[in-house]
Amino acid sequence: MYNQKVIDIFANPKNVGEIENADGVGTVGNPSCGDIMKIYLKIENDVIVDAKFKTFGCAAAIASSSIATEMIKGMKVEDALKIKNADVVKELEGLPPQKIHCSVLAEEAITAAIQDYKSKQK
Ligand code: FES
Numbered sequence: 599m600y601n602q603k604v605i606d607i608f609a610n611p612k613n614v615g616e617i618e619n620a621d622g623v624g625t626v627g628n629p630s631c632g633d634i635m636k637i638y639l640k641i642e643n644d645v646i647v648d649a650k651f652k653t654f655g656c657a658a659a660i661a662s663s664s665i666a667t668e669m670i671k672g673m674k675v676e677d678a679l680k681i682k683n684a685d686v687v688k689e690l691e692g693l694p695p696q697k698i699h700c701s702v703l704a705e706e707a708i709t710a711a712i713q714d715y716k717s718k719q720k
């Protein structure tokens with residue numbers, strides 16, 4: 599059901615783990631499947647210099663977390679906020695229709711982590 603890219607990333611995900619003293623942490627969940635994604639960001643001068651994740655979820659959620667954390671590294675916070683789940687799916691070269699919602703977790707977790715960062719700035 600998954601394409602080779604998704605299978606490869608799931609088998610060998612990048613950026614797994616936590617960032618100690620992260621500047622922003624976002625945790626989101628999908629109540630229908632019960633999966634949970636947590637993204638940690640290290641931010642310097644409004645640029646995401648590091649990103650890690652912990653995801654308790656399906657293969658699509660793990661692959662989405664891995665690729666999303668790769669995508670946002672080096673990005674300005676404001677640009678990372680513009681990432682949509684469709685961008686994550688495109689980068690994964692597609693997900694099965696019933697797994698699109700898993701990529702939404704990545705979009706939401708990034709947004710939540712950045713909001714956490716912004717709230718700490720104030
Ligand atoms: Fe829940 Fe994929 S089935 S995130």
